[in-house]
Amino acid sequence: MQLPLEKLRQHVDNYNKLADDANWNRFKSLHWNEIRPELLTQGQKDAVIFVTYVEDHLPGYFAEYQSLFPITAEGMKESIHNRELFHFTVRWSLEEDRHAQALALYQFHSGMEPNRDLLEEKLIIENRKPFSIGFSKPVQVFTYTLLQEKATQLYYQSLSRVVKEPVLNRLLVYLTKDESRHFGFFCEIVESFLTTFGDEVIPLIEEVTLNYKMPLHNTMSDYRRKAILMAREAPGYDRMLPQKVLMRQLRRVGERMSEIKKPIEESITRMMDSLRIGTIEDVV
Numbered sequence: 112m113q114l115p116l117e118k119l120r121q122h123v124d125n126y127n128k129l130a131d132d133a134n135w136n137r138f139k140s141l142h143w144n145e146i147r148p149e150l151l152t153q154g155q156k157d158a159v160i161f162v163t164y165v166e167d168h169l170p171g172y173f174a175e176y177q178s179l180f181p182i183t184a185e186g187m188k189e190s191i192h193n194r195e196l197f198h199f200t201v202r203w204s205l206e207e208d209r210h211a212q213a214l215a216l217y218q219f220h221s222g223m224e225p226n227r228d229l230l231e232e233k234l235i236i237e238n239r240k241p242f243s244i245g246f247s248k249p250v251q252v253f254t255y256t257l258l259q260e261k262a263t264q265l266y267y268q269s270l271s272r273v274v275k276e277p278v279l280n281r282l283l284v285y286l287t288k289d290e291s292r293h294f295g296f297f298c299e300i301v302e303s304f305l306t307t308f309g310d311e312v313i314p315l316i317e318e319v320t321l322n323y324k325m326p327l328h329n330t331m332s333d334y335r336r337k338a339i340l341m342a343r344e345a346p347g348y349d350r351m352l353p354q355k356v357l358m359r360q361l362r363r364v365g366e367r368m369s370e371i372k373k374p375i376e377e378s379i380t381r382m383m384d385s386l387r388i389g390t391i392e393d394v395v
């Protein structure tokens with residue numbers, strides 16, 4: 112089940128029209144000499160370390176997309192679809208790779224890890240561990256990524272509200288803007304699956320939402336404790352918010368498409384029960 116080429120092309124074009132203008136320079140846009148490390152709390156430093164690992168798993172993520180959407184697919188039609196998607200994947204990966212490196216550079220310049228070789232060694236240890244999105248159907252891969260993009264956007268946004276160190280603050284603003292654009296792309300894609308395939312895709316989206324876990328949850332040592340501590344650093348961050356945002360988005364699609372309104376609402380009820388979510392009305 113794949114999106115028709117003309118729809119996919121429209122989404123990828125929309126994304127790259129924005130992305131090609133949305134550049135910042137990981138080496139020059141941040142003024143490293145203005146870092147004031149004394150303004151960082153230990154909790155904030157730990158949060159930076161954690162998100163550097165999360166962003167730095169990009170090579171595994173990119174490889175997963177390449178193997179799920181190969182240019183050398185069996186049929187010509189699929190190859191064309193995958194080539195079109197690659198226009199997005201490669202640009203998006205560039206942006207994610209910039210996040211990883213900018214955060215690593217921040218660790219280096221702030222003195223959190225003054226030895227770049229050592230820093231890279233620590234990062235590669237996590238990077239070498241196996242990574243899998245855990246889903247292979249396109250709509251599920253995109254739903255998973257949508258949730259992850261929303262989680263990172265919300266986290267950076269919440270963290271930036273309390274970080275007093277000016278350079279980290281600026282970096283978090285850059286990251287938030289990129290993540291929000293990434294989320295926008297996956298939102299369009301998931302909606303497109305619903306408008307193209309109707310209620311067929313609802314159980315697939317539901318399955319991902321119910322089983323969503325952040326990358327590294329099963330490979331990083333002491334992940335759970337670190338994740339709880341990192342969430343505490345970002346007041347207002349709610350780990351269920353990405354799922355709630357997705358449910359709201361599904362509800363809006365149902366309101367526009369009366370023929371799938373009922374199965375969407377039933378699915379939302381099941382997800383809310385299962386995830387013990389009381390309301391999604393307060394979600395924008």
Ligand SMILES: [Fe+2]
Nearest residue numbers: 166207210263
């Ligand atoms: Fe990112």
Ligand SMILES: [Fe+2]
Nearest residue numbers: 260289290293
């Ligand atoms: Fe992202």
